[in-house]
Amino acid sequence: MPSMKTLPILQDHGQPQRLSGKPGQRSLWQSIQELEGRSSGRAGEFAAGAAEVPPELSRRSFLQILGASAALAGLGACQPPREKIVPYVKDPKEDRPGKRFHYATALALDGYATGLVLAASDGRPVKVEGNPLHPTNQGASSAWDQAALLDLYDPQRAKGIWRRGQPLSWRGFLAEVQKLARAHDADGGAKLAFLVAPDASPLLAELRRRLSTRFPRARFLAWAPATADHAAEGARIAFGRPVDMHLRLDPARVLLSLDADFLAGHGESLRLTREFARHREPGAEMNRLYVAEAAMTVTGAAADHRLRMRPSEVAGFARAVAAHLGALPGAEALEDPARDRAARVVAADLARNRGRSVVTAGERQPAAVHALAHAMNAALGNVGTTVVYTKPVLGDATPTAAALAELAKAIQAGQVDTLVVTAWNPVYAAPAGLDLGALLAKVPNAIYHSLRDDETSRRCSWRVAASHPFESWGDARARDGSVSLVQPVIAPLYESVNAADLFAAFLEQGDKGAFQHLRDYWQARSGLQGQAFQARWEGWLTRGLVPGTAEPADGPALNAAAVAAAARSPAPKGEGLELALAPSYGVFDGRFATNAWLQELPDPITKVTWDNPAYLSEATARRLGLADGQVATLTLQGRSVQAPVAVMPGHADDCVTLALGYGRSDGSATSKGVGVDAYELRTAPDAWFAVGLGVAPGKGKHKFAVTQGHLSMEGRPLALDFDAQEWAHGHGGHELEAQRGPVPSAQPPVDYSKEDYKWGMSVDLSRCTGCNACVVACQEENNIPVVGAEQVAKGRNMAWLRIDRYFAGPAADPQTVGQPVMCQHCETAPCEYVCPVNATVHSPEGLNEMVYNRCVGTRYCSNNCPYKVRRFNFLDWRGEVPAVQTMLFNPDVTVRSRGVMEKCTYCVQRIERARIDARVAGKKIEFVQSACQQACPAEAIVFGNLNDKASKVARLQEDARRYDLLHDLGTRPRTTYLARIRNPNPDLA
């Protein structure tokens, strides 16, 4: 477990730093960086760069090229210029050149926090890791958590404070806000409004409380695009009051998900994935998952039975199941016999597992379905075992869909003079038909606090740049209520303000600093003084957790009658197809659209990057005469968008799924012209799905940038899976025998048993959900560049670790397997012997080493690699890198130049760091994790020393499910796979 020190070197800079004004600050990170120099600042042969879209390569600048080639001619003997060494002026006491520090902090998404550990080197965070002590993620982290680092160093971030185009200093801003506040004192803030992002931060709650005491009549509205209040409403129906529902999947054996994608994107998905995955190994403990959904989700892909239906049909299905469970009076048969049978079987299976089953409803489903889920869980006696209720964590900042409408009404009525917006980009994400932009322009003082200048900043008279969470002090709560302190790991890179300081400004305490506010609040809350508190405080910071803050379970009483009543509400009727909206796995609701890592992150199911196709089923596409990639006009209630369609295997018929968050017009180079804006079809009442969609085939074909063009395994034994039953009867066993064990060879194998370490990896396909966390973690750890849609389409995606997705069975309703593939580190590596310059060779410990600086780029190794895991720098992917982005680089990994081959190294830099630390201390390596393993919430990837028989990886390589990919080639891979086991219900076969 990483060593966690207490306060970072920035402790004494609680309040936002304006670096420009503080040389001390600047010399802090800059000079260390140069002193240690391994950052790209010292790239030498290897050009510096950062992950951003490469400059578009046109033929126009031919003179440039000539110049360049002339320069090439000049290459040769001449000596390089001498570097400068720039030491500190004053030593920061904690920091040492090149040392890795780990700071516990937290990152909240729509109010729910994940506990993180930031690895900082030379005063700058270089890696995001999950906090092993944190209950909701237990050391894992999501793709979004990982990618937050890129946002931190993004040169496109908003900078400074602006009022009507005029820059304001922090002090000037405070003065102005003071004037405003005093003006509003007169009428108790009747014309003062706050549109806040959902958050559970006790500090912010406290500040809001103090604000509402100063301005009793001020409006506080919480809003976020991707959250509707269906769940809360459902709870209100079932229990008469809002409660949070928490799943405990460890004891659960049968799971029914009603359009709930709880394994991804959900506030607790990291914990749920871990608990779910733990019980995917064959045996009595193995769980079974039923998923009812339209578009295939990560959860649906992991299901044993995926019941595809339109979102509007889920309610009916839920009613049927509930009726069979006796949770709802008056069973009605579903018109579709197959589905009716499914409902019976599922109900029976659930009933067989009373107290050990779970029914969960998706955020996108109407309140009634949530209420039904509550009723079913109650009927199944799951409450207390697999289902736990607590008070809502979000409290006063619970987002409501009505918030914007209410705000709009107020503005119309001229009741808002000052509006403070900390919610993300309402102008872009507001429901169709609500022209918030025009309204905001009417507000005399609309103060928009955001990380980036976007559609909303353009309409607001004030723009206040927000500090990145990694730059700010604060606190946050996980979905289970546990509080984490948020501590900065670097001083703000740009002049920016933290939310707490913004609110405090209206209390005329803006100059006190978030750090002081936070400390005071928690001191008051702890009731401790001086040293006693200091010790406690440092303990919290160290562990990144305030103990005993998790919400206690509470037992609300179910109102069955109300549920029954609500359940009777008719399903939406209408002509034409159905439109289903969903947050994107990459850009979420659009707030990550400027993050190149997430834009280029392949969709877990369809492997599309840089795009949001309109997904539909093959049958529907055929019926509508649409070809894959053809542009179609989607019309709903008179509004329409042009979107290219794509066939998604297993998608429900007569339904089109479109991801939110694309088609941005925020002027960012990254998100410009990527995808279509689904918000234009999104209305307040039908936030997630609506009936009556018209689809008209249009002209023009669109080429999607997919990282995997072929979705069939062609009957080859690649990603193997078996049914639990046949597995139990030993079938599959001998099938696997053919995929492992020694292969006869003329070459006597090298003996690695004498070495201290024999590195190896094991990937469990049964556990893997394909959530992509490992992919981004790898990208971050290894300085992997982004290439842009055009190059991805050309087949030049650079990801060292990819997740292959294969479909089998009927295209309408296929089964699917995801398979993470990275360098297999073959002991008889085919790539090695063909390299003419010995640039890829074998280490005594069995690593397949790739020596970038020796590589001349013949690409022969890639041709001869049967796994095609090697990646070539076809162009200079990075171009000129802004200084700030050079801080993003992991200083332990070379930044590769154009013309060089690269690939997964088993995070050799981590191995070597661990080795040196251990050997200096005269010990053996005790702990080393690969980046993908560390991020994986499902514990599907295990890396370690095969010569240590006690190690987990060594045990897993002996597992009955173990097999080698392309075993018959005799490559003797060090990465081995564990076959996936499905647990279908025989009654439903």
Place this chain on the structure above:
Amino acid sequence: MSAGRTLLGKYPDVDSLFGAARKLRGDGAGRLNFYSPFPLEGAEEVLGLRKSPIPFIAGAAGFTGVVSAVLMQWWMNDVAYPINVGNRMAVPTPTWVPIMFELGVLLAGVSIFMGLMALFRFPQPYSPLSEVEAFRSATVDALWLSVNVPAADVERTSDELRRLGAVDVQLVPEVA
């Protein structure tokens, strides 16, 4: 050919050329030589030339090439910096063969050329013979015979040459 002079005789056909040469050799005349646009079958025998050393040179060089190829590959990959490339077998390996062959051929070929240059004393753009304008035909379509004679015998030998069928006789001038 310190005091000697060189006489050139042009002959219409190979038979008369060879005949003349045999006769002159019988009479123990000085160094004889032919000049022709194409190799003359049997000239060696007529002039009594020794076997050419070229085959030996080529053989020796070729052998050196093969041996150095073995040494190079063995030393560089298995002594200087032994590396495990994809578990492929160490010494001796069949992978040496291609380079052994190529290096052998390369050295043999180059040495043949060098050998010729040395034997011919090339480059040699100038030769006293090129003082004789008529001699230009030697590379075009004429057969010439050259013989070295003491200055005194020039007259006698040129008559001799004519008698043996020379259609033209030239005296190579003294070089200033």
Place this chain on the structure above:
Amino acid sequence: MSALFSPRWNFLSRLSLVVVAAGAVGTLVALWGYWRTPYGERLQEEVVQPVMFDHRHHVVDDLVDCRYCHFNVERGASAGIPSTEMCLNCHSQIWNKSPKLEKVRESYFIGTPIEWVRVHQVPAFAYFNHSIHVAKGIGCVTCHGRVDKMPAVTKVASLTMSWCLECHRNPAPNLRPADQITSMAWEPPSDPAARAALAAELMKKNDVQSRVSCTTCHR
């Protein structure tokens, strides 16, 4: 009419051939040699530093241990370059008026770092780590030479890859006792037997496992 070529041509043509051949071979040999000369390796090259810092004086006269200023050498990859603050630990007391130290005081009070010129520079793609070398018994002198005899530090070892490999393949002769790491004067026992014995002992004691696999240095 005279001949096409005059007799001189024979000599000239042969000469020109010789010149061309010699030129080609000569260039290659010159290039080969260049990288092996002190010039090519940038040895003993005068490097002008912003402050005329004299190791000789600090090491010999003041007996300052290397680790006082190069504080990180036992703990990290970089040996650590002293901060201005560290200079002033002493120089706020002594020589605190010296014009030679003007730059140092300026740096301290204005807060602008001193920009030293790097003398020992390995390429960006070679990851050298001081701590492990020191821990296994490689002394400062081995790579940096008799700094105590240098008015201004110059490079004494080529720092080429083959130079590194030489020691990594046979580290024993370069090992020294832990207490002699920073010693400038220490010499191994002159008697070959004793020297071999010491080397063997240190190899064992420090558990030296010098490696030559690529990722040892290139990642």
Place this chain on the structure above:
Amino acid sequence: MTPPAASAVHRDPLAETPLILGHPSDLQVNDALLKPILDPNRGWKVLAGLAAAGTGLLVLGITVTLARGIGMWGNNQPVGWGYGIINFVWWIGIGHAGTLISAILLLFQQKWRTSINRFAEAMTIFAVMQAGLFPLIHTGRPWLAIYWLFPYPNTMGIWPNFKSPLIWDVFAVSTYFTISLLFWFIGLIPDLAALRDSATSRVQRMAYGVFALGWRGSARHWHHYKIAYLILAALSTPLVLSVHSIVSFDFAVSQLPGWHTTIFPPYFVAGAVLSGFAMVLTLMIPTRKAFRFENLVTERHLENMAKVMLVTSMIVSYGYLLENFMAWYGGSAYEAHLFFKTRLTGPYAPIYFMMIAFNVLVPQTFWWKRARTSLTWLFIASILVNVGMWAERFVIIVVSLHRDFLPSSWGMFFPTWVDWSIYIGTISFFSLLFLLFLRFVPSVAISEVKELNHEMRHGQAGTGGHA
């Protein structure tokens, strides 16, 4: 000189056509062969201009590649090699006929070679020059590849990997080029001397005089010369075989379906000879017409070449056949999929069938004498075969790579404008060199023709050896 009507040639079908028509004297031969050099015709300038322009494309393509990177080509994952290596193999192959004609036919005492060997050797050298470009420019960092591929004494203490076929290539290609050059030049010396002595302008005489190195046709020189030339021929013959075998190892030694094939070495060599002879025909037919060499490069020469093409095409066809048989017989699912699915029905199937049509079917027409003797058809057929051989390399490289083991990483290859300009550029550069050769160097081995002519007049060589 006025040749008798060609009809005279075919009087007796059983009697073979003589290799030189019209019993010319040595002087006539000499003048006829040197005419193109001593008084050239105007058409040459036009062609040379075109070729030079095309060569500009090559410069452009290479510059763009060096400045921006291989990304300017169509290559990607999984198709790591594209036009670069296709062209490399294609050009090397074309080179082979040259050495073969001059060396092997010499060893077998095939008199008919004399009229075409010089021509073919020149073609070899120029083709190898084109081929040699690609292994360098197709690398990601040519500025390092250019010397790291050679075992030079370095300060890094690391050496090339001699287990890699690419290193074998480096040695094979450079050896091949050197030997071909020497072979060609040594053969050229007597003719340069002839030029020196036949030319009228002093400048020309001196220019050729310098390169003639002082050759005067001395019998003592001929004595060494003959044996040297023979040994070089003896060396070149296995060299030709080795070079294309080694080129084929680039593929055969790997383990990719479609590459990992034991039949490759012989089948590559045969293919090389096929394409080589095709190229000789493509070049010879127009040249012969333009330079009025009909009496020295007779229809019989062309016919013999057609016969060789027929034979080699049969060998190549056998190679195709056996490849497929092995794919079926070997029982590897991956290989079977490539041969029986990807090649036949995949996106690149048309190119595969083009290869079959041009390399297997077109040469079959040479069973008929009419096809062998019709200049037009010979010319068209030879071009088709060249295209077909290029297609073969495309099928081997791109088609095998674009769909290999893991369907997840299957991809497509589309050439870019840079790919095309480099390819067309090399063709132009080749033509340019060739035109220069025709213009300044005797394109037929004069001394050998004279020898043959001499023999014929003395009834020794009669109608020459049998083709």
